[in-house]
């Protein structure tokens with residue numbers, strides 16, 4: 001089986017509080033690197049974990065003896081969320097000797113990255129645990145934005161919206177970053193961000209815009225990842241670029257009740273902004 005071939009040595013943590021203190025140890029794959037096909041995931045077509053992407057662990061008494069499992073629980077360390085046979089992703093038992101946390105088909109945005117602890121109680125009452133890791137490189141998950149990939153190598157580089165708007169309006173640039181662990185978002189503009197900018201989570205808000213706010217706004221998402229199971233951790237970026245193209249003065253025609261901006265459309269994120 002494929003996951004047997006991927007096996008590498010890993011953690012030895014023994015919680016057994018009995019006569020034989022080194023009676024058993026956990027054994028499994030140290031980490032799983034979930035593949036991200038490109039920089040844009042959408043609600044309609046989310047990036048999902050590939051077939052048989054999983055963490056697995058077992059309780060070994062020695063190199064040749066695997067203890068039968070009585071119960072198993074996976075816990076995500078940072079959130080304390082626990083996983084068992086009923087959760088998504090589910091814990092599955094293979095031949096009563098091996099526990100799998102099986103990510104097959106689960107949308108990547110629903111998968112917690114970082115450290116997991118596999119807790120096993122064997123049928124002979126040995127209680128042990130071991131640490132394992134999930135890595136997902138950063139990408140962007142959109143609801144309905146018209147984003148484009150500019151190119152699809154390292155790092156991901158996604159082109160977001162181009163806006164023109166009227167002076168005085170508020171512009172919100174979304175940054176729906178996903179991946180991890182250690183997902184962070186920073187915003188940049190060539191000539192610096194306007195001082196009045198605000199953050200709402202990962203999103204950038206520019207209130208009361210004027211001409212000086214025009215420019216190229218880049219959201220840079222970073223996460224700690226691995227490219228291969230045995231290679232060291234490193235930080236990888238993904239960039240989402242939005243443009244504030246033209247800020248114009250608002251002219252209201254009292255006769256017609258129309259503004260000069262006849263083709264004004266409503267963008268999901270920017271009332272009174274035109275998507276061009």
Ligand SMILES: *[C@@H]1O[C@H](CO)[C@@H](O)[C@H](O)[C@H]1NC(C)=O
Pocket residue numbers: 052092100102104
């Ligand atoms: C993982 O889950 C998928 C989908 O439920 C299943 O087809 C596959 O056999 C499971 N993998 C293992 C190793 O049990």
Ligand SMILES: *[C@@H]1O[C@H](CO)[C@@H](O)[C@H](O)[C@H]1NC(C)=O
Pocket residue numbers: 071072073119120121127
């Ligand atoms: C293993 O047994 C201990 C003691 O009975 C219990 O506290 C723990 O929750 C059990 N672990 C699992 C994974 O069922």
Ligand SMILES: *[C@@H]1O[C@H](CO)[C@@H](O)[C@H](O)[C@H]1NC(C)=O
Pocket residue numbers: 078079080
């Ligand atoms: C998780 O649980 C442990 C003990 O079970 C506790 O010490 C820790 O504060 C909890 N962490 C969170 C984030 O709830």
Ligand SMILES: *[C@@H]1O[C@H](CO)[C@@H](O)[C@H](O)[C@H]1NC(C)=O
Pocket residue numbers: 114115181182224
């Ligand atoms: C990044 O994540 C790793 C693995 O979860 C963790 O050990 C490390 O401390 C984190 N680094 C930072 C800078 O948060």
Ligand SMILES: *[C@@H]1O[C@H](CO)[C@@H](O)[C@H](O)[C@H]1NC(C)=O
Pocket residue numbers: 227228231232233234
């Ligand atoms: C993975 O990253 C390491 C450095 O962290 C590098 O030496 C290696 O060539 C990379 N492998 C691939 C397949 O990109």
Ligand SMILES: *[C@@H]1O[C@H](CO)[C@@H](O)[C@H](O)[C@H]1NC(C)=O
Pocket residue numbers: 172268269270271
């Ligand atoms: C847009 O306007 C509607 C109705 O006035 C309001 O409910 C919504 O919160 C506004 N959206 C933004 C992003 O300001």
